[in-house]
Amino acid sequence: MPSPYLDHPILEKNMTEGGSDWGVNYAVASMQGWRAQMEDAHTCMPQLGGELAQWGYFAVFDGHAGTTVAQYCSKNLLDQILSTGGVKADEDPEQVKEAIRQGFLDIDRHMHKRARRDSWDRSGSTAAATLLSPRHIYFINCGDSRTFLCRNGQVVFYTEDHKPSNPREKERIQNAGGSVTLHRINGSLAVSRALGDFDFKEVDWRPQTEQLVSPEPEVFELERTPEDEFLILACDGVWDAIGNEELCAFVRNRLQVCDDLREICAQVIDLCLYKGSLDNISIIIVCFPGAPQVSQEALQQETALEQQIASKVLMRSRDEDPDLLYVMKYLTSEDIPGLPPGGGVTSKQSRVKNKVTPRCHDSKISDLCRFRTLKDWRTPTELVPKETESSASSSPW
Incomplete structure (x- = not known):
């Protein structure tokens, strides 16, 4: 199947x-x-x-x-x-x-x-x-x-x-x-x-x-x-x-x-x-009309955060030649104040890839998309499938 x-x-x-x-x-x-x-x-x-x-x-x-x-x-x-x-x-x-x-x-x-x-x-x-x-x-x-x-x-x-x-x-x-x-x-x-x-x-x-x-x-x-x-x-x-x-x-x-x-x-x-x-x-x-609006204070904090992340990556990579997976694992271990609530450093992965690490080796998306945590190195084809609505093993389809 x-x-x-x-x-x-x-x-x-x-x-x-x-x-x-x-x-x-x-x-x-x-x-x-x-x-x-x-x-x-x-x-x-x-x-x-x-x-x-x-x-x-x-x-x-x-x-x-x-x-x-x-x-x-x-x-x-x-x-x-x-x-x-x-x-x-x-x-x-x-x-x-x-x-x-x-x-x-x-x-x-x-x-x-x-x-x-x-x-x-x-x-x-x-x-x-x-x-x-x-x-x-x-x-x-x-x-x-x-x-x-x-x-x-x-x-x-x-x-x-x-x-x-x-x-x-x-x-x-x-x-x-x-x-x-x-x-x-x-x-x-x-x-x-x-x-x-x-x-x-x-x-x-x-x-x-x-x-x-x-x-x-x-x-x-x-x-x-x-x-x-x-x-x-x-x-x-x-x-x-x-x-x-x-x-x-x-x-x-x-x-x-x-x-x-x-x-x-x-x-x-x-x-x-x-x-x-x-x-x-x-x-x-x-x-709705009551939704939060863009604020200058928040924009300044966001700019400062991205500069901080960029600085950490550049300092770390002076003596290294890391790929993006390495960079993300390093950032995950760091204490970085001001990260988006609910998202953390994971929410900055696209930014890191596009703007912060042009000198780093690229990583396959299958290496970057960890199953649940960055510590898990398996891709979906190596995993027991999650609960899907229709189970392939027992479905009448």
Whole structure:
């Protein structure tokens, strides 16, 4: 069976940005990374039309075992939600949440019919989405992609991953005749809720929400406030490498030294790659008017930090001829104040490579991308694969 990993990661990033008339700006970036196929998809609509001109919608879809479901949902899920008629300008939060829930069930039912008729691949997809109204933020989650809100410098809300080992999820799986083995449904699927994955939804007499894998999202609403700063929506290629609080601190810090949201997204992707993420990586940053702004003080501190790093490397390399891996291991061992919170010296690896070490030998990216730590010298093809949504050894695919 072919390896799910490449010998060398694909590092090209796809990035876009945009904004709305009502003060929301966003950027999205994605990278295939070590994975043999790019299975992520996304949707960014900062301003819906008609009576919903003050509404926005953002979503990340993390596909597994193929791309069909993720791509289909990225193009059609919002329309399916809106077609229920529950999302209106005169907003009723309970109606909106029910419309979202019904939209997920409707599109999953429709895809199930299409998959049988058109012989689709046997793929599935997680979904992490937000629907923004003038008054509320609706958090939508199905699977283990994740969203959080930074307000006044803190993570005030984040979605919970749907994993088979969660007691409530495990009970549903067992009631449907399945088991949870090695944190997977029937030893195969590592998420307990997803769109698609129709091999796990074949008990005709059971409702959609009581199958082995449920397409039902969890939906929460929060009232918007002037202290809202930004939203992060990302696939587990991000969350495998960095936690909520770390990422919040890192993005807040970067917003104070960079006014290009695409560049900040790219820095997050690089950080996750260098921290050992082996998956496709996709991230959306949505900034509200209350987000941190670039400050001269922060820019001066950033300049001083980069000068300090450059000085340390030059002093160390006077009597050495190191490669980039050597330089990064040396910097990791040094006490360097002022490094980006949540990122540390790892977040400076691209800068070190591009600006600080032109005289050093280059290192293969496979040597630089340590699995979890710089002490681990293995590449993905030498590792036991991480928990993917569909395990190659036990999946029916």
